[in-house]
Amino acid sequence: MTKSSKTEDARALLASNLQRLRLELGHSQEHLAELAGFHRTYVSQVERRVANVTIDNIQRLAAVLEVPVAALFTAEKSG
Amino acid sequence: MTKSSKTEDARALLASNLQRLRLELGHSQEHLAELAGFHRTYVSQVERRVANVTIDNIQRLAAVLEVPVAALFTAEKSG
Numbered sequence: 654m655t656k657s658s659k660t661e662d663a664r665a666l667l668a669s670n671l672q673r674l675r676l677e678l679g680h681s682q683e684h685l686a687e688l689a690g691f692h693r694t695y696v697s698q699v700e701r702r703v704a705n706v707t708i709d710n711i712q713r714l715a716a717v718l719e720v721p722v723a724a725l726f727t728a729e730k731s732g
Numbered sequence: 733m734t735k736s737s738k739t740e741d742a743r744a745l746l747a748s749n750l751q752r753l754r755l756e757l758g759h760s761q762e763h764l765a766e767l768a769g770f771h772r773t774y775v776s777q778v779e780r781r782v783a784n785v786t787i788d789n790i791q792r793l794a795a796v797l798e799v800p801v802a803a804l805f806t807a808e809k810s811g
Contacts, residue, residue: 663791663801707784712742722742723805 663726664702667711670725672700674718689717742805743781746790749804751779753797768796 675685675696682696689696690713698704699714706714715722754764754775761775768775769792777783778793785793794801 661791661794661800663787663794666801667787705786705788707786708742708746708790709784711787712740715740715742721740721805722745723802726800726802726805 664705666726666728667706668700668702669729670727671696671714671718673729674720674724678718685714685717689713743785745805745807746785747779747781748808749806750775750793750797752808753799753803757797764793764796768792 675682678685680688682700683693686693686696689710691710695704695710696714699706711722711725715725718725754761757764759767761779762772765772765775768789770789774783774789775793778785790801790804794804797804
């Protein structure tokens with residue numbers, strides 16, 4: 654019951670980190686999708702939390718964002 | 733190109749952390765699957781890296797293991 658795993662929302666964490674890292678790189682949703690070899694609407698679906706993304710696609714997103722997979726599920730520090 | 737994201741293997745990280753955390757809790761693969769509401773062979777499939785697990789199921793695994801999702805993708809420190 655520790656570490657708030659019961660209330661953690663994996664889709665929300667992924668969406669938030671994906672959007673933040675994508676904007677840091679200056680990519681549109683469509684361009685990032687193209688870089689990762691996805692359909693052009695797929696990044697939008699992930700950021701809107703409507704896609705039940707697979708681990709293989711999570712890995713592809715991490716690769717194009719140049720971060721470890723764990724970074725996509727880390728809650729951003731406040732301040 | 734930093735942080736070795738190109739060579740990171742998300743299925744391998746998940747499999748390794750899942751097995752380690754499961755054994756720390758003293759659960760069989762079948763029992764953990766039952767706790768998470770999966771088919772009894774599903775945890776075995778994830779630990780053998782044959783399943784392309786979805787983010788929703790990753791969250792369920794993290795919940796029964798009582799860890800944050802990020803902990804399932806963190807490489808174990810050596811030593």
